Amino acid sequence: MSATGWIRDRFTGPPPGGVPGTVTGTWPKTSHALPLIGMVLVVSLDYFTNSEVTVEPAITAVPALAAVVSRRTWYPLFVGAVAELCSFLMAWYNGVLGESVHTATVLAVALVAGIGYVSATLRLRQEQALADARLVADIARRVLLRPVPDRVGSVRAAVHYAAAAAQASIGGDLYEVVNTRHGVRAVVGDVRGKGLAAVETAAAVLGAFREAAHQEPALDRVAGWLAVSLDRALHETDHPGVEEEFVTLVLIGVCPDGSVEIVNCGHPAPLLLTADGCRAVEPEEPVPPLGVLDPADVRPPVQRVAVRPGDRVLLYTDGVIEARDHRGSFYPLAGRIGELAVGGPVEVLRRLHEDVVRHVGHKLGDDAAMLLLQYEPPAPELPQPRQGREALPDSGSAAGRATGS
Known part of the structure; x- marks a missing residue:
């Protein structure tokens, strides 16, 4: 465990709503479906358009979108692999497997998926560094400016x-x-x-x-x-x-x-x-x-x-x-x-x-x-009445004196 991780667990605990030591992303988990939805739209558009016109190059935007919406480094590679499969299916359907447009699309998808992996990795490291810096600043504030x-x-x-x-x-x-x-x-x-x-x-x-x-x-x-x-x-x-x-x-x-x-x-x-x-x-x-x-x-x-x-x-x-x-x-x-x-x-x-x-x-x-x-000064404490056996002799003697008289 790192020093900042130990300090976090010892003094502050893990940040709510996220992985300890990281900054929670602004995208919800449901946004992971956006690249897959985009992929379905591209394939559907290619299927219903004229077979002489292909929209296969548009599939290259999908792994780039995956790198934006996800904080998982493997996700752009996974989406890129699925996009490559869709690219081959569209090229086979349109009969352009041997043409340059298909080759360029395959290379572009691989390049964008690789760049997405690198960018997601760098972003995750920056978020980790920012989380550690904010943790140190928060601890310094608690020491300097005590609650x-x-x-x-x-x-x-x-x-x-x-x-x-x-x-x-x-x-x-x-x-x-x-x-x-x-x-x-x-x-x-x-x-x-x-x-x-x-x-x-x-x-x-x-x-x-x-x-x-x-x-x-x-x-x-x-x-x-x-x-x-x-x-x-x-x-x-x-x-x-x-x-x-x-x-x-x-x-x-x-x-x-x-x-x-x-x-x-x-x-x-x-x-x-x-x-x-x-x-x-x-x-x-x-x-x-x-x-x-x-x-x-x-x-x-x-x-x-x-x-x-x-x-x-x-x-x-x-x-x-x-x-x-x-x-x-x-x-x-x-x-x-x-x-x-x-x-x-x-x-x-x-x-x-x-x-x-x-x-x-x-x-x-x-x-x-x-x-x-x-x-708001505290209220003064009222004297407590005497209780128990200490009060019995006084009352008893008083009663005896009254009876004797």
């Missing part, structure tokens, strides 16, 4: 991520939610650029956040920790062709007392969704993205917002608000989220993503990440 549980401390959480790169499941956007002794803390960020360089930078920022969120009691100190880690990562790793690298991000902390702290470093403002409506929590003063200033100069202000149970905070990247329709209009997130924010966090983000795609009219051209946090 967010439905309940994290005092909040319900949901995330939706869509990578812009074709056949990829990871890009330059990042997110994370952790439960710490300082409360629930989350980050959503966007790395400048795409490709492997953006993924490496996102990995450095996420690794630093997962450590700093637990260690630093102040949220602005977490941002400073991230700035130091990012600066070190950019100096240690050289990304050719990338002139400037920085990360926009917003940090949020849901404190045990129900207040929300927000630190914004050049990122789109979060949206606060309450029963009274929706509003953007704009930073009190602009702060550049991480990587622009020296880490010692990163001292972003901390905004504090009071929330009530049921209130939600939506964090997102610019791939959402910069999605354009065919007229060039940006997606109006603040105007649309009100009617879409119905149901649980997962359902809200799914409906929101579908609405963005409808606005654009096609697949998004940029990475887009959305994180929704809903404040």
